[in-house]
Amino acid sequence: MTVLALAGQANGGKTSLFNWLTGSRAKTVNYPGATVDCAVGSLRGASFDALVLDTPGILSLVPRSQDEAVAVQALRDPSALIAGCNVPDLVIAVVDMSQPHRPLVLVHQLAQAGFRLVVALTMPDLARKRGLFLDPARLSDALNLPVHVVNGRTGDGVPDLLSSCGQILSNAQPAPVPDLPDASSQEQIQADYAWAEKVVAHSLHHEQEERRLSLDPDRILLNPWVGFLAFALAMTGFFWAIFAAAAPLQDGVEFLFGQMADLAARTVPAGFLADLLHEGIFPGFQAVLVFVPQIAILFFLLGVLEDSGYLARGTVVIDRPLAMLGLNGRSFVPLLSGFACAIPAMMAARTIPGRKERLLTLLVIPLMSCSARLPVYGLLLGLFFHDRPGMASLGMTAIYLGSVLVGSLACALLSKVLPLPATDAGFQIELPAWRLPMWRTVTVSSLERTWGYVQRAGGTIFAISLLFWLLNRYPAPDHSFALRAGHLLEPLVAPLGGDWRIAVALLAAFAAREVFVSALAVVFAVQGGAEATGTMMESLRHATHAATGLPLFTTATLVGLILYFMISMQCLSTFAVFRKEWGSLKIALAQLMGYVLAGWLVAVAAVQALHALGIK
Amino acid sequence: MSTHTTDRNLTHARRGEDVSVRSLKGHPELCARLQEYGFTPGCSVRLFAKAPLGGPMSFDLRGGRVALRKSDAACILIG
Numbered sequence: 210m211t212v213l214a215l216a217g218q219a220n221g222g223k224t225s226l227f228n229w230l231t232g233s234r235a236k237t238v239n240y241p242g243a244t245v246d247c248a249v250g251s252l253r254g255a256s257f258d259a260l261v262l263d264t265p266g267i268l269s270l271v272p273r274s275q276d277e278a279v280a281v282q283a284l285r286d287p288s289a290l291i292a293g294c295n296v297p298d299l300v301i302a303v304v305d306m307s308q309p310h311r312p313l314v315l316v317h318q319l320a321q322a323g324f325r326l327v328v329a330l331t332m333p334d335l336a337r338k339r340g341l342f343l344d345p346a347r348l349s350d351a352l353n354l355p356v357h358v359v360n361g362r363t364g365d366g367v368p369d370l371l372s373s374c375g376q377i378l379s380n381a382q383p384a385p386v387p388d389l390p391d392a393s394s395q396e397q398i399q400a401d402y403a404w405a406e407k408v409v410a411h412s413l414h415h416e417q418e419e420r421r422l423s424l425d426p427d428r429i430l431l432n433p434w435v436g437f438l439a440f441a442l443a444m445t446g447f448f449w450a451i452f453a454a455a456a457p458l459q460d461g462v463e464f465l466f467g468q469m470a471d472l473a474a475r476t477v478p479a480g481f482l483a484d485l486l487h488e489g490i491f492p493g494f495q496a497v498l499v500f501v502p503q504i505a506i507l508f509f510l511l512g513v514l515e516d517s518g519y520l521a522r523g524t525v526v527i528d529r530p531l532a533m534l535g536l537n538g539r540s541f542v543p544l545l546s547g548f549a550c551a552i553p554a555m556m557a558a559r560t561i562p563g564r565k566e567r568l569l570t571l572l573v574i575p576l577m578s579c580s581a582r583l584p585v586y587g588l589l590l591g592l593f594f595h596d597r598p599g600m601a602s603l604g605m606t607a608i609y610l611g612s613v614l615v616g617s618l619a620c621a622l623l624s625k626v627l628p629l630p631a632t633d634a635g636f637q638i639e640l641p642a643w644r645l646p647m648w649r650t651v652t653v654s655s656l657e658r659t660w661g662y663v664q665r666a667g668g669t670i671f672a673i674s675l676l677f678w679l680l681n682r683y684p685a686p687d688h689s690f691a692l693r694a695g696h697l698l699e700p701l702v703a704p705l706g707g708d709w710r711i712a713v714a715l716l717a718a719f720a721a722r723e724v725f726v727s728a729l730a731v732v733f734a735v736q737g738g739a740e741a742t743g744t745m746m747e748s749l750r751h752a753t754h755a756a757t758g759l760p761l762f763t764t765a766t767l768v769g770l771i772l773y774f775m776i777s778m779q780c781l782s783t784f785a786v787f788r789k790e791w792g793s794l795k796i797a798l799a800q801l802m803g804y805v806l807a808g809w810l811v812a813v814a815a816v817q818a819l820h821a822l823g824i825k
Numbered sequence: 826m827s828t829h830t831t832d833r834n835l836t837h838a839r840r841g842e843d844v845s846v847r848s849l850k851g852h853p854e855l856c857a858r859l860q861e862y863g864f865t866p867g868c869s870v871r872l873f874a875k876a877p878l879g880g881p882m883s884f885d886l887r888g889g890r891v892a893l894r895k896s897d898a899a900c901i902l903i904g
Contacts, residue, residue, distance in 0.1 A: 521892075639890070
């Protein structure tokens with residue numbers, strides 16, 4: 210199979226071009242923030258068949274961070290991504306012509322290494338504004354390579370680029386094996402830039418439009434103090450929108466489930482299946498799916514922040530405060546993604562060049578309040594403030610701020626005890642030009658990511674709900690398997706004021722945090738049996754300890770459970786990804802056990818302290 | 826190497842002032858990376874903004890904008 214690889218700098222328009230080449234249906238592997246992994250898609254709309262390989266952005270062929278290493282390795286030998294392909298047949302070098310020198314230096318390095326190249330000139334509109342519009346014919350003449358202007362927003366120029374690729378491929382020998390440099394000498398870089406300056410001077414279009422002075426949002430957003438304020442406002446707005454905008458959609462989800470349950474009650478004959486639906490599947494799913502709107506909005510807003518160019522500015526504003534904690538401005542995007550899901554967040558940490566800073570970021574990501582915790586907090590806060598929804602949303606804000614605080618404390622502590630030496634990789638970042646987000650792309654990709662979440666979580670919830678229902682139901686509800694397991698674990702949750710039902714739900718939640726909610730829903734639906742009254746919330750609120758008849762979900766117990774979920778790493782997928790990203794089973798195990806133990810200790814301490822103060 | 830004894834570096838640049846990179850000094854790998862970002866001798870650079878509390882500084886060069894930590898900017902000597 211013919212393979213076309215895309216190579217170029219971050220923010221240069223590679224991914225937009227990739228989407229045009231493959232159709233927007235290409236699999237989304239990269240979460241908002243940065244392209245940190247390669248993507249492969251089938252070429253569409255060309256006269257020949259090929260696979261297209263998108264790579265993370267690189268500054269040169271000598272990688273200095275993990276995402277760059279991934280890109281260089283994929284260009285050198287894509288066989289791990291595309292079986293049987295030892296070298297890309299053609300590399301499309303993406304050159305952002307609004308700032309052409311840096312990408313042209315990379316083109317020069319790619320050509321020197323022996324890659325077969327076609328140049329795609331992107332960002333023509335911006336280049337016109339900056340008086341840097343390049344004439345493709347003159348540039349082609351200077352580089353001795355085919356050059357095409359493509360517009361990533363409209364797709365203009367893509368067909369020409371493709372026909373040029375087809376022409377080269379149709380009468381070409383097998384691609385030569387590239388020879389990549391091991392190190393870059395400063396003299397070489399200077400010589401390359403001197404060459405690039407000449408090429409740009411030679412290729413500037415005769416007719417440049419008059420440079421237009423446009424409004425530069427950086428005047429405000431990078432302004433020392435106003436920028437800080439803007440950052441705080443942006444983050445506040447970000448989290449506020451997740452709750453406020455999602456509320457009506459969440460009501461819709463609840464309504465839908467109500468309708469489905471009604472329909473099932475009318476059509477499914479009483480018996481095993483009806484019980485399974487009524488006690489297992491519906492409560493399990495509704496408890497979690499009601500949070501899907503919030504998750505979709507979270508993904509959408511992250512996409513908007515990325516597409517507009519704001520994430521890079523946030524990185525600059527927050528670098529200094531993060532440096533005080535032993536982190537780096539580059540930790541900002543992984544940590545922010547951590548509020549969606551720790552898994553892509555850990556992958557995004559590849560962009561952090563310093564080893565110590567990267568490890569520290571990987572270690573604290575699980576403390577960020579990920580979307581899987583939303584259903585859990587939603588339930589616990591709902592029990593806490595059942596008659597005051599306004600207070601519940603304030604409580605959620607407090608939990609989010611709390612997770613940042615806990616993360617900061619953990620960071621400050623860990624950076625003191627980690628045995629790795631601080632690497633002085635410094636902090637450099639290119640600030641991409643401000644752009645209006647491409648609304649269609651952002652919407653489609655956030656919906657795709659949400660659907661991915663539903664599929665992933667949905668499968669787990671379905672399986673666990675089913676299994677859990679069976680374990681709770683058999684041999685009989687009053688001496689079921691789950692009850693016996695729960696009684697074994699009860700001593701662990703007793704100091705929290707919990708009983709066996711909370712114990713089994715916590716155990717099940719190691720599959721995924723949100724399973725805590727569906728598991729509780731199932732336990733109570735089965736236990737409630739005939740006298741189950743009203744909603745799940747109602748039955749949880751009135752739940753009592755079997756032995757004493759005292760309420761189960763007291764203030765102290767709810768606080769304890771919230772603290773436990775803030776700290777504990779109730780997610781085996783995160784454990785697996787950490788292990789893969791950092792390559793150490795030992796540290797991965799230490800992280801898992803450390804957070805579970807710390808979460809338990811903090812929760813027990815808080816509950817006992819509240820009890821001592823007379824708060825039950 | 827230049828014989829200048831003044832050690833004026835990019836952190837001393839004033840906002841909006843056009844300065845020219847003279848040379849780089851510091852860890853070779855860092856110097857190489859900074860030059861890959863375009864801070865090569867002779868390049869014209871303008872300080873755009875400074876983040877508060879001694880945070881990163883943003884520079885305009887070669888049509889684009891790049892932010893550097895102060896310690897990185899201190900490696901870039903200007904003439």
